[in-house]
Amino acid sequence: MNKAxxxxxxxLALDVLLAEGSVTAAARRLGLSSSAMSRTLARLRAATGDPLLVRAGRGLVPTPRAAELRGRVHELARDARAVLxxxxxxxxxxxxxxxxxxxxNDDFVELFSLPLVATVSEAAPNVALRFAPKPDKxxxxLREGRIDLEIGVLGASAPEIRTQLLFRDEFVGVARLGHPLLAEPVTPERYAACRHVVTSRKETFTGPVDDALRELGLSRAIVAVVPSHRNALRIARRSDLLALVPRMCLGPNGSPEPPLDGLASFDLPVRTPKIAISAMWHPRVDADPAHRWLRDTVMAVCRATVS
Known part of the structure; x- marks a missing residue:
């Protein structure tokens, strides 16, 4: 194909084809007939020298070249639409x-909902915020427009979803005041020798701290698994179990607030990766002024709260 x-x-057609993985669905989205979309796919194959989408059973799957191009094509298509x-x-x-x-999740709502609502209400009194539960990723x-903005750790998200880092967090240990562990420096051996409560909504109860302990030939005894960090903190407050939570769960000043007073936090005796908390949204609202204001507001409130 010549430059001219x-x-x-x-x-734009390639962006939709790669997103939908279906000639029929892409045609419907672009307002074309299936035959016209098939001809467009044929032109794309000729232009790129690659089949792009090949049949697998009743559906189509991308070739390695198409998978490699997907992100770049989406960015270029988005920019082209913005320019035009x-x-x-x-x-x-x-x-x-x-x-x-x-x-x-509940931890984010617990810490950030109050400053977010206050900031939004002051600037935009006719705007309401609805915090929806987060059962999964x-x-x-987001694709269907039922959620405007998602907050959390990135997962195996859809390739078109836009993201922005809000802040980084880290795991800390928590024990009741007077816990024997706190009487001396917390070493990996002393930490692993304690009994633990962990937070998990999956079947896997272990995580980065267990990987780090394993490298030292150590393991911890997990005797309770709960669905939220707040549950873990309440159990730790009334027992000798140790909890493992993101630092933001302790409140803006880094120490547990009522009704979670009576707890003490401590740095883990092993290194674990930082937790990246991000905002996620669908490209359809990327250039929307109201949504951009929402993203900027969430960013400002988060950074002010955790700084």
Whole structure:
């Protein structure tokens, strides 16, 4: 294909084809007939010198080349749409009237919902925030528009989902005040010798701290598994079990607040990776002024709270 023959419509069509993995679905999304979409796929194959999508049973799967191109093509298509779209007018935040739905776990809601609501209410009194539960990391609600913004650790998300790092956290140990472990420096051996309560919603109860202990020939006894860090902290407060929680669970000042006073935190005696907390949203709202304001507000509140 000569440079003069380059058709940006092919780029946009390729973005949709790779996202949908179906000629019929891509045609429906672009408002084309299936035959027209098939001809477009044939042109794309000729232009790239690669089959791009091949049949597997009743569906289509991307070739290695198509999988490699997916991210780049999506970025280029998004930028092309942005360049060729009208510039939105100035957003009047004070008169904005809408409800934003944020999906986050209980720990995030516990720490950030109050400052977020206060900040949003002051700047945009007609905007409401709805905090939805986060049972999993499924990107479907973002794709379908049921969730405006998701907060959490990145998972195996859909390739088109946009992300922005909010802050980094780390795991800390927590024990009741007066716990024998706290009478002396916390070593890997003394830490592993204690009994532990962990937080998990999966069948796997171990994590990075167990990997680090294993490298030292150590393991810890996990005697309780609970669905939330708040549950773990309450158990640790009334027993000799140690809890492992992100530092943000202790509150903005780093020490447990009521009703979780009576606890003491300590640095883990082994190194574990930092926890990256990010905001995630669908590209359809990437250039929306109201959504951009929401993202900026969440970013500012998070950084101010954890700094």
């Amino acid at each position: 023959d380059i058709d940006l419509n092919l780029l 779209s009208p510039q939105p007018g100035r957003l009047d935040i004070a008169s904005l009237r809408t409800t934003f739905t944020l999906r986050a 499924d990107a479907g609600p």
